[in-house]
Amino acid sequence: MKKFAMAFGLLLIPLMMSAAAGGGEEGGEQNGHGGEKEGLDVGAFIAHHTGDSHDYVIEIPFFKYTLHLPVILWTDKGLSVFSSAKFKGDNEGKVVVTDKKGNKFVKIHEVIYYADKVKDNPHPNVFDFKSRPLDFSFTRNALAILFVFLILLVLIYFTRKVYYEPDKVPRGIAKFIEPLIIFVRDEIAIPNIGPDKYEKYMPYLLTVFFFILLSNLIGLIPFAPFGHNITGNIVVTFVLALFTFILTTLAGNKHYWKHIFNPPVPAFVKPIMIPVEIMGMFIKPFALMVRLFANMFAGHTILISLVLLIFIFGSVLFAPVSGLFYVFMGFIKILVAFLQAYVFTILSALFIGLALAEDHEEEHGEKPELANH
Amino acid sequence: MAISLAAVGAGLAVIGAGLGIGKIGGMATEAMARQPEFAGKIQTAMLITAAMVEGVALFAVIVAILEIYS
Amino acid sequence: MNLTSPETLVFWMTLFFLIFAYLLTKLGWKPILTAVKEREKAIEEAVKEAERTRQEMAKLKAENEELLQQARREREEILREARELKDKIIAEARSEAEKVRSEELAKTRKLIEAEKEAVLKDLQNQVATISLEIAEKVLGEQFADREKQVEYIKKNLSALKLN
Numbered sequence: 035m036k037k038f039a040m041a042f043g044l045l046l047i048p049l050m051m052s053a054a055a056g057g058g059e060e061g062g063e064q065n066g067h068g069g070e071k072e073g074l075d076v077g078a079f080i081a082h083h084t085g086d087s088h089d090y091v092i093e094i095p096f097f098k099y100t101l102h103l104p105v106i107l108w109t110d111k112g113l114s115v116f117s118s119a120k121f122k123g124d125n126e127g128k129v130v131v132t133d134k135k136g137n138k139f140v141k142i143h144e145v146i147y148y149a150d151k152v153k154d155n156p157h158p159n160v161f162d163f164k165s166r167p168l169d170f171s172f173t174r175n176a177l178a179i180l181f182v183f184l185i186l187l188v189l190i191y192f193t194r195k196v197y198y199e200p201d202k203v204p205r206g207i208a209k210f211i212e213p214l215i216i217f218v219r220d221e222i223a224i225p226n227i228g229p230d231k232y233e234k235y236m237p238y239l240l241t242v243f244f245f246i247l248l249s250n251l252i253g254l255i256p257f258a259p260f261g262h263n264i265t266g267n268i269v270v271t272f273v274l275a276l277f278t279f280i281l282t283t284l285a286g287n288k289h290y291w292k293h294i295f296n297p298p299v300p301a302f303v304k305p306i307m308i309p310v311e312i313m314g315m316f317i318k319p320f321a322l323m324v325r326l327f328a329n330m331f332a333g334h335t336i337l338i339s340l341v342l343l344i345f346i347f348g349s350v351l352f353a354p355v356s357g358l359f360y361v362f363m364g365f366i367k368i369l370v371a372f373l374q375a376y377v378f379t380i381l382s383a384l385f386i387g388l389a390l391a392e393d394h395e396e397e398h399g400e401k402p403e404l405a406n407h
Numbered sequence: 408m409a410i411s412l413a414a415v416g417a418g419l420a421v422i423g424a425g426l427g428i429g430k431i432g433g434m435a436t437e438a439m440a441r442q443p444e445f446a447g448k449i450q451t452a453m454l455i456t457a458a459m460v461e462g463v464a465l466f467a468v469i470v471a472i473l474e475i476y477s
Numbered sequence: 478m479n480l481t482s483p484e485t486l487v488f489w490m491t492l493f494f495l496i497f498a499y500l501l502t503k504l505g506w507k508p509i510l511t512a513v514k515e516r517e518k519a520i521e522e523a524v525k526e527a528e529r530t531r532q533e534m535a536k537l538k539a540e541n542e543e544l545l546q547q548a549r550r551e552r553e554e555i556l557r558e559a560r561e562l563k564d565k566i567i568a569e570a571r572s573e574a575e576k577v578r579s580e581e582l583a584k585t586r587k588l589i590e591a592e593k594e595a596v597l598k599d600l601q602n603q604v605a606t607i608s609l610e611i612a613e614k615v616l617g618e619q620f621a622d623r624e625k626q627v628e629y630i631k632k633n634l635s636a637l638k639l640n
Contacts, residue, residue: 086486145482169482176489183497190505197512215509236510237502241494269486273494321462328465377458 076342084263084334087144087174088118103177107146108168109137118171137167145169175270178262182249218243222380226387235386238281242274243379250330250371254337254364265374266330268323275323278382282319286389322381329374333367413471420467427460605630 090101102119120131121141130149131139138149147166189207196208218240223232246265253263264270294311297304340359344352435453439446605627 166482169485170488171485172489173485175486176493179486179490179493183493187497187500187504190501190509194505194508194512197509212509212513215506216513219510233510237498237506240506241498241501245494267486269483270490272483273487273490277494324466324469325458325462328462328469332465332468373454373458377455377462380455 076339076346079342080335080338081143083338084266084331085144086267088121088141088171090174090177103172103174105146105171106169107137107139108170109148110167111137114167139167146171174262175264175267178249178252178264179270181262182245182252182264185252186244186248214244215240218379222376222383226380226383227390228387231390235281235285235383238277239379239383242277242382243375246274246326246378247372247375250375251368253330253334254367254371263330263334265326266334268327268331271323271327274326274378275319278322278385279316279319281382282385282389285386287391289391290389318381318385322378326374326378329370333363333370337363337367411475413474416474417468417471420464420471423467424461424464427464428457431456431460601631601634604634 088103088105090103092099092101102117105116105118105120107114114137116131131141139146140149141147145166146169189211192206193208193211196206219232219236222243223236223239227235249264252260253266255261294315295308297307297311299307337360340356340363343359344350344356431453435449439449442449608630609623609626
């Protein structure tokens with residue numbers, strides 16, 4: 035294990051240096067606003083690497099390939115599709131792209147606006163829908179999501195093939211995946227949802243668990259087709275939390291709604307409790323979203339910053355130190371990856387279980403779990 | 408030297424997280440020392456609670472980042 | 478934090494999540510979960526079966542023991558009866574023998590008695606004859622009618638009652 039860690043760390047250093055070198059070139063080209071050093075804008079670099087992008091840049095030592103992903107826009111005049119190559123790698127709104135329908139677009143920090151609206155308003159907001167079309171491009175993160183799901187599909191397919199002979203001991207990849215599946219079932223689903231109702235929700239919990247786990251782990255690998263930070267993007271976690279919220283709401287039985295809109299408290303407390311309960315109903319998935327996003331985003335930012343330390347200090351000799359920090363933080367991040375996937379899944383299961391909870395818990399004034407103490 | 412309030416806020420949040428998770432870890436090890444046969448369950452509970460507390464602290468970090476970018 | 482247009486990822490993420498959740502469920506989760514459950518059920522069945530077999534084995538062994546015990550007891554029983562029978566037969570034989578012997582003894586005694594009687598009678602006769610002869614010789618005369626005199630002496634002798 036130690037030898038593996040050392041080899042991994044040693045391999046990482048040149049990779050990180052090359053990757054950062056490529057980024058350094060970019061940073062040098064764009065003098066982003068607020069950058070104090072010339073040559074490398076840390077903020078823009080981090081934003082570029084943890085955010086989304088319309089291009090897919092594969093960068094391994096001595097090889098740089100940019101895949102220009104399609105840009106799909108829904109403008110006032112209809113659908114408009116073109117390759118992001120037309121923007122020629124510009125992120126400052128200087129290149130104006132005209133499509134077949136005559137719309138002109140500029141791209142500022144990876145957000146596409148109408149060119150004429152930007153002329154009036156040089157610092158537009160991403161939420162200003164008058165000055166930008168609806169963007170449905172197949173961005174880098176969308177590609178990464180597809181990639182994660184494809185890997186998951188392949189893994190699960192190979193796991194399932196083992197089960198054509200159900201009496202034998204599982205072999206191959208099933209040896210790793212099956213204990214995880216059983217773990218999700220026995221430790222997460224059954225204790226929280228109950229042994230009679232958990233089967234309906236197992237597919238969702240399993241998908242969420244493996245998706246978060248895989249995308250966290252993939253985000254930690256720095257080289258080519260991996261290394262994309264999807265769970266560190268708040269929109270992705272928003273969608274996951276949204277699904278949990280939808281499932282919880284759909285699964286709520288009468289008891290659950292009674293609790294929210296008519297909690298069993300004395301009448302003078304009710305006007306306070308009811309808004310609190312309603313807010314709680316929304317805040318719980320919100321917390322899920324922010325927790326996962328913040329953990330992953332912070333982790334990736336730290337990792338990238340560790341590499342950028344080399345450039346901030348401006349000396350190659352800092353590379354081993356940085357590489358060591360990187361390996362160390364990488365291990366912590368692996369733990370955090372598993373943990374965050376586990377916590378998200380178990381909280382989802384908990385919320386679903388709470389929504390499905392039967393009666394007879396509050397009425398009798400005692401909670402069954404406490405009886406074991 | 409520009410003091411960015413966002414950075415100060417993030418630092419304070421980290422103090423809170425450190426205190427909270429430290430206390431969780433301390434109590435958990437104490438409980439494990441008292442009853443070694445429950446060590447597995449206690450460890451699980453400790454990890455989950457630590458994740459929760461860290462999530463709350465990261466709320467503050469997010470707010471700080473939002474302040475930087477706008 | 479680079480918030481690119483949120484609707485991009487909302488759209489793609491929802492799309493991919495729904496598509497792949499469905500695919501994964503159909504291809505992966507459902508078959509694996511059912512297979513695992515079947516396996517668990519089979520294991521439970523096998524364990525129960527093993528338990529049941531063990532219990533049956535134990536029961537059979539107990540029954541065998543029971544049978545053996547019973548056989549042993551019956552053997553004891555039989556032996557005891559045989560012994561008793563033997564004793565009884567011996568006793569009977571002995572008593573039978575006793576009886577026969579005493580009968581024989583009695584018969585022999587009777588015979589002896591009879592013989593003695595006979596011998597005595599014979600002796601009586603001989604004594605009569607001899608005494609007659611002696612008397613003849615002494616008296617020098619022959620008694621007339623020897624038979625009458627034998628009768629007379631027999632009468633006297635029987636009056637003496639010789640034993």
